[in-house]
Amino acid sequence: MHLRRALVLGLAGLVAAQSGTPDLITALQSQNSSLSLLIGINTTGLSSQLSQLSNVTLLAPSNTAITKILNSPMAGELSQPGILQLALSYHILNGTYYASNFTNNTPMFIPTHLTNSSFSLVTGSQRVEILAQNGNVTAYSALRLPSNFVTTNVNFTGGTIHIIDSLLTVPTNVSYTLRASNLTAAVGAVQAAGLNTTLDTTRNLTIFAPSNDAFNAVGSIFNNISMQTLAQGLEYHVYEGLGYSSTLTNTTVKTLSGGSLNITVINGTVFANNAKVTIADILVRNGVVHVIDQVLNPxxxxxxxxxxxxxxxxxxxxxxxxxxxxPFTSGIAAPSTTVPAASTSATSTKSNPAMAVKTGAVGAAALFGGAAVMMNL
Structure with a gap:
């Protein structure tokens, strides 16, 4: 009950119609069969705490989504209003986006109301990916965890509401995300090079992270490699700027190492030099990670x-x-739990096969974004 009340109060403090609270509440109540856990505990409190926001899109967690949290062992901890406020702010998109506004097969990376620097070191605010395919719309958050739209275009005077079947997961830092995505060679290499702080705290980064197979394929190059050479090589995989897949074009970028990296897009597939992006758009606190099939050579x-x-x-x-x-995986614990996560191939018109993203921290509680992130930092 405490968590249910906190959910409503958290939502109340974040979303409101410009011309008065009844409009939003009426819109939510019209979907009572799907949103009763969100709206049925404290409607008066919801009404009294509405702020004066407008031109927003609310991704409203369904009863199914909230039940996952209510049934988790961490439901008590998640009742903390501050954590819920952060998580719920990630469910509010800047701007009104009706279902028809999501372009088929082209991912959109939409700013949210999450601006807290603990979770957003990107210009403006943290993004969520929205992808429409074959008549279905899905939101992808941290670790490419999907939240499917089950009801769309529940309009109110301040914007519109889409009901989703899983809560969004707030992106966290690069170090945690690489480990949770089972990119353990990249984790170990970054640690060995002393680049954790740089990659975790520098704003607006795009990172091309080689897969474990990519590291293993060229394992001989790491024999007796110096820390300086390793660091320079890894920095060649990173550039400053937000390179979400649908925004990438044929260009050359300057990497953190100072070298030039060629970005090429062929039929919707993205390449960094000759390395192919195999998993695109893993959102992190300070940018985006793309998994590639080769270790880049500066x-x-x-x-x-x-x-x-x-x-x-x-x-x-x-x-x-x-x-x-x-290479670099000795002493790096592999994540213990596998969570399916869909992925797109850059701006391709079709999906890649689903990737099994492994994480020892993502469970029912971790689906609630901010709380799980705080507990795993």
Missing amino acids: NATGSNPQLSASTTTPAWTSASAGTAGV
Whole structure:
């Protein structure tokens, strides 16, 4: 009951119609069969705490979404209003977006009301990805966890409401996200190079993170590598600027190492030099991570990307696979729980097969974003 009350109060403090509270409340009550857990506890409190926001889109958690939290062992901790306020602010989009505004097969990265710097080190405010495909609309949040739209265009005077079947998960820092996504080689390499703080706290980063298989394929290059060389190599995988997949075009960017990196888009598939983006748009506190199928070579900047892996020129032509396991993974604990997460191939018109994102922290409670992030920082 405390969590249910806190949910309503948290929502009340965040969303309101410009011309008066009854309009929003009436809109919510019209969906009582789906939103009763959200609106049925303290309607008076909801009314009294409405602020004067307008031109917003509310992604309203359904009874199913809230039940996941109510039934979790951490429901008591999640009753803290401050945590709920942060999490719920991520469910409010800046601007009114009706279902018809979401372009088919092209992901949109929409600013939310989440501006707290503990969870948003991007210009403006933290984003959520919205993707329409085959008549269905899905919101993707941290770790590409999907929240499906089950009812759309419940309009009120301050905007519109879409009901979703899972709560959004607030993005967290790069270090946690790489580990939770089972990119353990990248985690170990970043630690060995001493780049955790840089990657976790620098604003507006785009990171191309090689998969474990990519690190293993060139394992020999890491034999006796110096910390300085490793750091420079990893910095070549990062640039300042928000490169969400649908905004990327053929261009050259300056990386943190100072080197030039070629970005190419072929039929909706994104390449960094010759490395293909295999999992796009993993949102983090300070930007976005794309998983790639090769370790980039700062000294091989020529770009001739190919859609077929068999015809792609490797970045490290003389490298060989590691013989002692995946590099940098010794002592890096793999996440214990697998959570399915869909992914898109950049701006492709079709989805890649679903990726199993592993995380030891994402469970029913972690679906509630801010609370789980705080507990896992």
